[in-house]
Amino acid sequence: MSKLLHIDSSILGSNSVSRQLTAQIVASWRAAHPATEVSYLDLAMDAPSHLSAESMGFRLPAGTADLSEVQQRENAISEALVSQFLAADVVVMGAPLYNFSIPSQLKAWIDRVVQVDRTFKYTDKGPIGLAGGKTIIVASTRGGMYSTSDAGNAMEHQESYLKTVFGFLGVTDVRIVRAEGLAMGEAAKAAALAAAHAEIPAQTHNAANQ
Template structure:
C-alpha cells in the first residue's frame, strides 16, 4: 500500500483554487491507485513556527539533555514533519503564488524537512539528496501569467524554487498542475481551470498506466 501526503498551504480556505486542485488530484490518484493511504496536512491551520535558532536542535535526539525545553519542542516538531515526509511515496502539494514566491507557511514546512542526514547530505563531490523515489505533484495557482514569456519566468520563484529544493532532496519526479491568469477576468479564470482539468486527467491516465504496468511486471 502506497502512502500519499496531501498538503495545502493557501490562506484562502474554500475560496482557494490550489485547494480545489489538490482535492481533485488526490481523488484522481486514488481512483488510479485504490489502495493508497492518504494523510492530510493543512499548513494554513497547523503552521510550523518559522525557522529559528531553537529549531536548529534537530542535530541531536529530540529528548537530548543538551537541548533546552524550547529546543526540544522545536526538535520534536521538525522530527514529526520530516518523518511524515519521508514516509510518503506521493505528495500532492497546493502552492499558490504569493508575491512571486510560495506562501510563508509552505516555506516554514520546507525549512523543517531540509535536514542534513535525513533529506540530503554533503559529500566530497557536493550535496546528495536522500529522499528520492517519491512522486511530488504540485498544484500551482497564479493570478497572472508567468509561463509564456522570459520576463514572466524571471519573475516567478514558486515552481522554480519547488523544483530546485525537491531536486536537492533527491526527488526527480516533480510534476505541476498549473492554473494561471486567475486574476485576469472570468474568461481567463475559466480557461485556466479547464486547462488544469486536462492536466489532471492526463496525470491520472499516466498513473493508471503505471499501475497497470506494475501489475503486469
C-alpha cells in the first residue's frame, strides 16, 4: 500500500482554487491507485510555528546541552512532520502564489522537514538529498500570468522555489498542475480552471516512482 500526503496551505477556505485542485488530484490519484492510504495536513488551520531559537533543537549537534521543555515540544513537532513526509510515497500540495512566493504556513512546514541527516546530508562533494523516490504534485494557483513571459518567470518564487527545495532533498519527480490568470476576469479564470482540470489525469495516472 502506498502512502499519499495531502497538504493544503491556502487561507481562503472553500473559496480556494488550490484546495479544489488538490482534492481533485487526490481523488484522481486514488481512482488510478485504489490501495493508496491518504493523510491530510491543513497548514492554514494548523501550521507549525516559524523557526526560532526554540524550534532549532533538531539541528543542534550531538553532545549539545539538554533541550528545554519548549525545545522538546518543538522538536517533537518537527520529528512528527519529517517522519510523515519521509513515509509518504506521494505528496499532493496546494501552493497558491502569495506576493510572488508561497504562503508562510507552507514555508514553515518546509523549514521543519528540511533536516540535515534526515532529508539531506552534507558531504565533501556537496549536499546530497535523502528523500528521493517520491512523487510530488503541486497545485499551483496564481491571480496573474507568470509562465508566459520572461518577466513573469523572473517574478515568481513559488514553483521555482518548490522545485529547488525538493530537488535539494533528492526528489526528481515534481509535477505541476497550474491555474493562473485567476484574477484576470471570468473568461480567463474559466480557461485556467479548464486547463488545470484537463492536466490532472496526466499527472496522476503515471506512478513513475511507485
